[in-house]
Amino acid sequence: MRLEQTFLRPLTLLLALVTSSIPIGTAQADEAAAPRPTPVTRPAMKQLLEGMKTRRERIPLPEPSAAEIRAAETDPTVLSYENRLRSLYLPGTELRGYLGFGGTAPKRPNAPAPKVVIEPDPAVTLDYGFKTRLFWIASRVNNCQYCLGHQESKLLAVGMTDDDLAHLDTDWSVFPEREQAAFAFARRLTLDPGSLKDADIDRCLEHFTGEEVLEMALSVAGNNAINRWKEGIGVPQAGNGGNSGWAQTGVTGAHSYLTPTAEKFKSLASAVAILTPDDAAQELVATEASTELLSLAEMARGIDAARARTPRLPLIDEAAARTLLGNLTTEGPLPAWMRLLANYPLAGPRMVKAFELTAAAAELTPIEQAHIHWTVARRNRAWYGLALAESEMRALGATAADLADLAGDQSGLSAAERAVLAVADALAASPVVCTDAQFQEALDATSPATLVSVVHEVAMQSLFDRFTEAAALTAP
Known part of the structure; x- marks a missing residue:
């Protein structure tokens, strides 16, 4: 389906509400009853990533306590939506419980020291950029637009270009064979875990050790977990794109996902997202469940x-x-x-x-x-x-x-x-x-x-x- 037929961009939606006879409440109810669409092309994806900055949070929170306000004087993140949810309702748990095998980002020059330093595991050896590409693939399959935005920023921060990201979505042949095998593994593990075959693992074992394949599996499994956490509770995208958002911040100091896309990639359909052949000519399509229920x-x-x-x-x-x-x-x-x-x-x-x-x-x-x-x-x-x-x-x-x-x-x-x-x-x-x-x-x-x-x-x-x-x- 075309974007204009089902899922309107924010500005188009606003104009439709103002000029049509459809009650605003009815339109908002229709929007709330539909899953967010899957972008087919890279320009359409960038529009949705930018739109995540105005997403509505799903869980109402009480007013901050005096203790929280005092703590925020030294750490403003204490009052963030996500941090307050976890401190109020999941005390003792941390996001790192999902991402224990994702690796650590290289330190940005002149960046402040992290608040918490986790001792790296000597047996976790795969490259951070490589595992972030796997994270991007998992998020693309799951249509988790919050996490996609973050992985775009991280990959740009470690040296990939926008054209590289477009290839990651449309043509894996430019990547080394070992990464292509890992990409296919990450996509299938995300899409339908029970359908994995020995052949999928054997292809990876041609390039990786068994421990490295397990590390990939644990990393991608954690990516799937945080996709569901972020989308489940409804986390809006940070206005600055998160910790690696500086990679998409222009000379004005403003962050935007709406960066130029090379002409050759503008109309190419994703080879990673869950699409049918008929979807290739569209901008956005309806998001559906990836598997059927078992009897x-x-x-x-x-x-x-x-x-x-x-x-x-x-x-x-x-x-x-x-x-x-x-x-x-x-x-x-x-x-x-x-x-x-x-x-x-x-x-x-x-x-x-x-x-x-x-x-x-x-x-x-x-x-x-x-x-x-x-x-x-x-x-x-x-x-x-x-x-x-x-x-x-x-x-x-x-x-x-x-x-x-x-x-x-x-x-x-x-x-x-x-x-x-x-x-x-x-x-x-x-x-x-x-x-x-x-x-x-x-x-x-x-x-x-x-x-x-x-x-x-x-x-x-x-x-x-x-x-x-x-x-x-x-x-x-």
Whole structure:
């Protein structure tokens, strides 16, 4: 569909509201009920990235407390929308829980020292710029326009040009073969984790070690998590483009994503975004879920097949993993996902701790958490995650009839529970498939604290599903 037919740019929308007979409230309601569109071309994408600066936040916040105001005198970021959400509703958790394998940006000359310095993991070895290109690809597939804007800035800051970014979207042949293999892996892992084949991993293993492929999987998994966090809670883009926004700041000191696009790229359709052949002639198209929902029978077959598979990425010996993880381990056989993370002596325990903090969150009950895990894993076709979620629910007393209800019309759940799971499924399907209206319905039925916890839970499960499926862990 053409942009003018479905999704109007902000100025066009304003003119339409002023000159037409459509009530403003009706137009706003229609806009809130539709997912943000997917840009087909680079100029259309830049328009949407710039428009993110005026995005509406989804979660209402109370007035800042006296303590927050005092803290902001030395650190103004304390009062940012995102930081306040996490401090109020997710105390103890950090964004680094999603991005523990993304690497550290090179220090900009004359830039102030970072407030928090995280000790780098010696086993995390892949180049920051390379992993940022993978982040860009994940964000393009997910249509996460907030994260796309940030990755554009980061890649320009490490030396890529606008033409390079256009090639990243339309023609990978200009990149080294090893990066092309990694790009294809990142796209498939983002789009449909359960569809990854041994051949996808084998192609990467021609250029990378098993530990490096796992590092890529963990990095891209974290990218998918933060895509869902940013889009779920509705974070507006910073007016200055974020920490690397200086790379798009002109001589006037004003930041803008609306930079010139070379003529040869202006009308080229993305080869990364989820598009059909008919979409190539458009500017923007409707965003839809990347996968179809599985039936109970399909899930059972997938789990059975996963119980017979052999992990294709390296697991650390259980005794060595227990020594590394210490009190983060559990009784009984150590879960395979922990043995995967134990490949990384610093980043691995930090991620295990992030999952532990999520599980300990008090806002959601254990059965509510299990329902979200199952809902997200179902959408991701993540067999290992599905098997664990089913085990969680059965341990909490769920029956076969309860599982059938969860997979069906969910008549056994309350209206609030159904609204929450609709948000979880939409965020899992594609971060922007969850509309403002859908999110508001769940917010009205629950509370800001609940919805923030739900978005975080979805983000962490999206991370978990991707690295466990990349490794083809044997389902329990």
